[in-house]
Amino acid sequence: MTGKRPTIAEIAARAGVSIGAVSYALNGRPGVSARTREHILRIANEIGWRPSAAARSLSGSRAHTVGLIIARPADTLGVEPFFMRFIAGLEGELSERRTGLLLQVVEDHLAAIGAVRLWWAERRIDGVVVTDLWAADARIPVLEQLQIPAVLAGRPRSDTRLPAVWADDAAAVVSAVDYLVALGHRRIARVAGLPALEHTTVRIAAFRAAMRGHGLGEPRVMETDYSWEAGMRATRELLSRRDRPTAITFDNDVMAAAALNVAHEMGVAVPDDLSIVAGDDSQLCFLVRPALTALSWDIPAFGVRTARVLLDMIDGRSPRSAQVASPRLVVRASTTAPPPA
Amino acid sequence: MTGKRPTIAEIAARAGVSIGAVSYALNGRPGVSARTREHILRIANEIGWRPSAAARSLSGSRAHTVGLIIARPADTLGVEPFFMRFIAGLEGELSERRTGLLLQVVEDHLAAIGAVRLWWAERRIDGVVVTDLWAADARIPVLEQLQIPAVLAGRPRSDTRLPAVWADDAAAVVSAVDYLVALGHRRIARVAGLPALEHTTVRIAAFRAAMRGHGLGEPRVMETDYSWEAGMRATRELLSRRDRPTAITFDNDVMAAAALNVAHEMGVAVPDDLSIVAGDDSQLCFLVRPALTALSWDIPAFGVRTARVLLDMIDGRSPRSAQVASPRLVVRASTTAPPPA
DNA sequence: CTGAAAGCGCTTACAG
DNA sequence: CTGAAAGCGCTTACAG
Numbered sequence: 072m073t074g075k076r077p078t079i080a081e082i083a084a085r086a087g088v089s090i091g092a093v094s095y096a097l098n099g100r101p102g103v104s105a106r107t108r109e110h111i112l113r114i115a116n117e118i119g120w121r122p123s124a125a126a127r128s129l130s131g132s133r134a135h136t137v138g139l140i141i142a143r144p145a146d147t148l149g150v151e152p153f154f155m156r157f158i159a160g161l162e163g164e165l166s167e168r169r170t171g172l173l174l175q176v177v178e179d180h181l182a183a184i185g186a187v188r189l190w191w192a193e194r195r196i197d198g199v200v201v202t203d204l205w206a207a208d209a210r211i212p213v214l215e216q217l218q219i220p221a222v223l224a225g226r227p228r229s230d231t232r233l234p235a236v237w238a239d240d241a242a243a244v245v246s247a248v249d250y251l252v253a254l255g256h257r258r259i260a261r262v263a264g265l266p267a268l269e270h271t272t273v274r275i276a277a278f279r280a281a282m283r284g285h286g287l288g289e290p291r292v293m294e295t296d297y298s299w300e301a302g303m304r305a306t307r308e309l310l311s312r313r314d315r316p317t318a319i320t321f322d323n324d325v326m327a328a329a330a331l332n333v334a335h336e337m338g339v340a341v342p343d344d345l346s347i348v349a350g351d352d353s354q355l356c357f358l359v360r361p362a363l364t365a366l367s368w369d370i371p372a373f374g375v376r377t378a379r380v381l382l383d384m385i386d387g388r389s390p391r392s393a394q395v396a397s398p399r400l401v402v403r404a405s406t407t408a409p410p411p412a
Numbered sequence: 413m414t415g416k417r418p419t420i421a422e423i424a425a426r427a428g429v430s431i432g433a434v435s436y437a438l439n440g441r442p443g444v445s446a447r448t449r450e451h452i453l454r455i456a457n458e459i460g461w462r463p464s465a466a467a468r469s470l471s472g473s474r475a476h477t478v479g480l481i482i483a484r485p486a487d488t489l490g491v492e493p494f495f496m497r498f499i500a501g502l503e504g505e506l507s508e509r510r511t512g513l514l515l516q517v518v519e520d521h522l523a524a525i526g527a528v529r530l531w532w533a534e535r536r537i538d539g540v541v542v543t544d545l546w547a548a549d550a551r552i553p554v555l556e557q558l559q560i561p562a563v564l565a566g567r568p569r570s571d572t573r574l575p576a577v578w579a580d581d582a583a584a585v586v587s588a589v590d591y592l593v594a595l596g597h598r599r600i601a602r603v604a605g606l607p608a609l610e611h612t613t614v615r616i617a618a619f620r621a622a623m624r625g626h627g628l629g630e631p632r633v634m635e636t637d638y639s640w641e642a643g644m645r646a647t648r649e650l651l652s653r654r655d656r657p658t659a660i661t662f663d664n665d666v667m668a669a670a671a672l673n674v675a676h677e678m679g680v681a682v683p684d685d686l687s688i689v690a691g692d693d694s695q696l697c698f699l700v701r702p703a704l705t706a707l708s709w710d711i712p713a714f715g716v717r718t719a720r721v722l723l724d725m726i727d728g729r730s731p732r733s734a735q736v737a738s739p740r741l742v743v744r745a746s747t748t749a750p751p752p753a
Numbered sequence: 754c755t756g757a758a759a760g761c762g763c764t765t766a767c768a769g
Numbered sequence: 770c771t772g773a774a775a776g777c778g779c780t781t782a783c784a785g
Contacts, residue, residue: 076533078762089772094764104770121533125475126762128466129777136514154496159517166516166527171536173477174515175507176500186507192417192462194778195477195512299699328699335701358640358669359700360676419778430756435780445754467778470761535762756785762777769772 160374302326361404501715643667702745
């Protein structure tokens with residue numbers, strides 16, 4: 072099963088030097104002459120040598136691997152195109168820095184904490200990426216206590232010094248409100264995501280503030296679990312009222328698409344009677360009819376940046392939070408001026 | 413950064429035995445008395461000992477990790493809900509068997525081969541999962557030459573002895589044709605996926621055979637790259653002909669959803685003028701209108717089974733291919749009897 | 754049933 | 770600039 076993989080001992084023998092010299096040469100450290108180094112590198116290359124990850128970790132105390140634990144019920148995964156695109160960006164950057172990505176999918180934060188503890192205890196990882204942050208997040212104190220390098224895929228927080236990578240989704244929500252108000256809408260509602268998630272509350276707050284800023288009072292906000300069922304329920308409830316909204320902003324695409332169907336069933340025309348703004352601008356937005364106006368952002372780039380911040384932290388550089396480009400509104404067919412009152 | 417992780421040396425000291433005895437006790441091997449074993453286990457548990465993955469790999473020559481390399485252009489990822497659901501199943505089973513999942517996302521097979529070579533040379537993995545198999549797949553000879561344990565997420569093949577895990581998608585395609593024919597359809601077309609993919613050709617062949625079996629001659633089959641754009645183009649072409657089909661089966665959901673829009677634009681009513689069958693039964697199928705009849709299958713279970721076959725192979729058991737439950741047709745609103753001729 | 758030791762493949766002080 | 774050696778934390782024959 073193992074084959075005869077070349078080792079530095081073999082290189083040392085061929086080059087006629089000690090294994091220490093080989094190690095120095097291979098790692099670009101002082102301690103060998105330029106000639107020797109070149110010779111060693113050539114041999115290593117010829118015989119296709121690659122460092123044993125295990126041996127490197129064991130002596131160097133670095134796993135050259137980071138972890139991503141996705142804490143979501145299995146059946147909601149794959150619905151949101153977010154993760155695969157985030158992972159694609161994250162992993163691309165990690166590969167370039169010769170770092171592996173260990174992935175685990177669990178049901179909840181408790182299981183996520185167990186998984187990260189195990190990985191850390193086994194020294195399988197040098198750090199972790201934390202996604203889907205909750206307003207009160209049990210993972211953070213654990214990461215801090217164990218001193219595990221970690222980056223938050225979310226806003227910087229006051230309850231931790233862990234670095235964060237985030238997009239200004241609050242500004243994005245405001246831009247959506249501004250746009251709808253400019254069209255003439257005054258009754259704008261929001262179908263938000265999981266209230267436990269921090270970004271949900273941030274966006275709700277931004278939404279409320281924007282509405283107040285326009286002198287439109289307290290808007291209706293429905294909280295959901297992001298599922299299409301919840302999206303339908305919330306939409307149905309909003310549209311059942313006498314003073315129903317003329318526009319609704321949704322926290323993701325799936326719920327916005329589901330709302331399209333509810334509106335149709337209820338005889339509410341989109342966009343003429345109801346304008347709809349979706350959340351993430353996945354393909355879903357232009358597969359449904361009418362195509363959905365949505366907040367669009369570069370998710371792979373978000374992954375790339377997240378990887379960089381984590382790797383810098385692992386390399387011992389003082390971790391710095393980073394902001395990626397804000398989502399911007401992409402206008403499609405699901406929004407227009409409200410019906411005359 | 414490292415902290416003071418407990419080692420077996422510490423356990424040995426506390427228990428007053430040798431580290432060899434500790435290792436035997438911890439691994440459930442003979443060589444220690446029941447009393448000693450129990451004592452050692454208790455201490456290990458008390459101090460929260462976990463084996464160092466690096467030390468285990470280095471001495472045991474097993475990485476306790478398998479690899480999954482997704483070879484797709486980044487922008488097509490996340491569209492298909494397949495991968496996240498497959499990964500969820502795969503990873504769940506791996507976790508139970510104490511095995512990590514290393515993930516990499518690359519552009520094409522050449523890069524995938526480079527990645528697996530590197531992982532293998534570094535001894536980061538004990539085996540790999542191969543998805544998106546091509547009819548002629550350059551990855552297979554490399555895996556065989558390097559003798560890397562691998563499982564194919566696809567049909568068993570004559571060009572390799574590697575075990576495969578698959579669903580009978582040919583039978584599923586036939587069942588869709590049977591269903592449409594029973595409704596009265598005679599002109600049924602197919603919008604297939606990437607022709608390089610083996611399952612695409614298998615499904616096309618099954619489709620053609622089923623049509624011939626019903627005495628319906630040679631049907632039209634369009635090949636695509638699975639994208640919504642290609643789905644639209646293919647549908648537009650099919651619907652532009654005088655003898656346009658009364659039903660189309662699609663190889664995935666995205667193209668079927670896109671077809672809905674093309675039909676609408678062209679004034680072709682679904683399902684009255686055109687029946688549509690989608691590919692994978694993702695949420696997309698019931699978010700669009702009309703909701704799409706689709707071939708449904710348990711993707712997480714497919715992942716679980718794939719993990720099991722690979723782990724058995726790594727454990728040295730003779731690898732055996734396995735079949736999971738066939739996709740079955742879920743009838744929704746996008747299919748009905750054809751219009752009178 | 755148990756202990757002492759070699760070895761996995763590297764890195765890294767420590768002498769020369 | 771270079772060599773010899775210890776050590777990372779385990780596993781596994783090999784003697785007792």
